[in-house]
Amino acid sequence: MCGIIGIVSREPVALRLVEALKRLEYRGYDSAGIATLDGGTLDRRRAEGKLRNLEARLADDPMAGTIGIGHTRWATHGVPNETNAHPHFADGVAVVHNGIIENFAELKRDLQAEGAHFASQTDTEVVAHLLARYRNGGAGRREAMEKLLKSITGAYALAVMFEDDPSTVMAARSGPPLAIGYGEGEMFLGSDAIALSPFTDEVSYLEDGDWAVIGREGAQIFDADNRPVERPRRRSVGKQHYVDKGNHRHFMQKEIYEQPEVIGHTLGAFVDMTTGRTRIPAGAELDFTDVRRMAISACGTGFYAGMVGRYYFERYGRIACDLDVASEFRYRESPLSDVDLSLFVSQSGETADTLASLRYAKAEGLKTAAIVNVQGSTIAREADAALPTLAGPEIGVASTKAFTCQLTALAALSVRAGVQRGVLSAEQESELTQALAEAPRMVNAALHVEHEIEALAREMATYRHALFLGRGFSFPLAMEGALKLKEISYIHAEGYAAGELKHGPIALIDETMPVIVVAPYDRVFEKTVSNMQEVAARGGRIILFTDERGADAGKGVNAHTILLPEMPEILTPIVYSVPLQLLAYHTAVQMGTDVDQPRNLAKSVTVE
Structure with missing residues (x-):
C-alpha cells in the first residue's frame, strides 16, 4: 500500500514530509521520495529501500521549500529502484500516485510520438507528462487537472505540484483514499489520517471522484462533475491509535474500501505491468513446468480462496488440484507420491492447522509454497517459496482485503503456471494480464452499489437463515458470502453449488x-437461472448479483437484482466478493453486532 503526504506551509517541510512517511511504513514499501518547491524550482530526493536511506540522502543534501509532496512506493510498473521511485517530474510538474493507470501504455505511446522523454518504467510518469502537455498547450493549472482526470482510467490517488505555483498542492481520488488535514496557516494531505496526526487532528476525506486545490488557508474540493462541494471535517483519533478507521464506521468497512489499492499492489508483485507478463515475485523460486498435480490447503476464508485457486489452476494452468481444509489434510493420510507442489494460503502466516499441514507436506518430501500477508511469519519462513499478498494490516476479524488479495495472487500465479507449462500463449497471457490490470477499477465500481446494499440489509436483518448459491467460480464465493454473513451478523447461512x-x-x-x-453472465448462467426458477416456484426470496446481460437473461424470474459491471471471467471472483462483503457488513450493522470483533472469533487461530 503506497503512502502519500503533502504539506503546504510557511515553514520548511522536507523533514516533516519524512516524519509523516514514517507513520505510513506499516503499509509496506520498497522505495521513497519527496519533492519540494523552493524559489520557483522543483527539487527532489529519492532512495531505494527503507526511509533511513532517504534520510541519509537528505542529511548529505538538505532541501529547502515550504511546499512539498512525498511518497512510499510498492512497485507495480517497473522494478523497485531510485529511478522508478516517486515523485516523478515532467517539465515543471511533480506527481506522486497510488494505484494503477490502466490506459498508461496507450497514453505513453501518444506522448512519446509527440516527443516526450520518459525516465522511468512507471505508469505514474504518464500523469506528469500529460499535465505538462496541457500546460504547454495553454491550459491553466485547474483546467489541466480537469483534462487529466478525463484522460486517465483506473483506480488512483494523486498529489500534484506545479513549478509556477508556490502556494498549492492539487489532489485527486478515484479509489484509494485521501485525507485533507487542517492546520493554522498550513494544510496537509495524506493517504491515511495517521500520516497527518503529528500535525493536525482535524481532517476531511475526499470522496470517490473528488479532486482538490489545497492552499495554506484551506482547500477547495470539487466532485467528479467539477462542482464545488463541502466535505465534513472531523476529529481524527490518529494520535491515539496506530491504525485509524478514517471516515468509516468500522475497520471492516475501511478495509473493504482499501481493496482497489491493495489489489493493485498485489498485482504489482505478480505482473510486470510494463510488459504485460506474469512473474514469480522476487525472492521466491517456483517453477510450474513439470508440476502434474497440486495440493492446496487452508482454513476458513483462506480455504475458499484456495477453492477459487483450484478453478484458476485447472482452467489456466491445466494442473490437477486437490483441495483440503488444513485441519483435515494431514489426518486424511492421502498418498502424496503424485503431488509435485503443495500450496498453503494464510493471511497471518501463523494459522496452526495450516502450519501443521505445511510441515506434514515437507516431511513427505513435497515442494511447498505459501501465499501469506505477513512476510516474516512462520509459514512464510518455513515454505520453500513465500508469495506475498500486499493487503497491509487487516484489523477486522472477518477477512476482506486479504481475501481479494489472495484471489489476485492466485489468478496471476495460475496464468504464470500456464505460461511455464506451455498451455497459454504469449497472446493469451497478455489478454489475461490486461484483464487483471482492470481489477482495481472494477472493484472500485463494485463499491458504488453500497447504498443499494445498505437498503437491502435492512430486510436481510429480519431473517434468521439464508442460502447462497453459485456455479463455477461463483460456487466458492457463495460459500465465502455465507461465511461472512454468519461470522458478523450471527445469521445462520450456508453456501451451495447451485x-x-x-x-x-x-x-x-x-x-x-x-x-x-x-x-455473472457466463457459460453456466442459464443453468443457474433454472435453479432460481426452482426457488421462485417455492416462494423463496431471490437476491441476484449479476451484470446487465445476466439481468436481461434472468428477467423472467422475480428477483431483487444488484447490477455489477461486465468483466472478463478471471475477475469475477475478485469483484463479486465486494458486494457480498458489503451485504454481510451492513446486515451486521443493522443487527447491532460487534462488526470488527465478532463473538467467539479470533483474527489468527494459532491453536488447533
Missing part, C-alpha cells in the same frame, strides 16, 4: 428463506 439445490437444500425454501445467487 446444481446441488435439489439434492437437499430445496427442502428449506419458503418465504422466510432468502436465497442469494452469485451469477
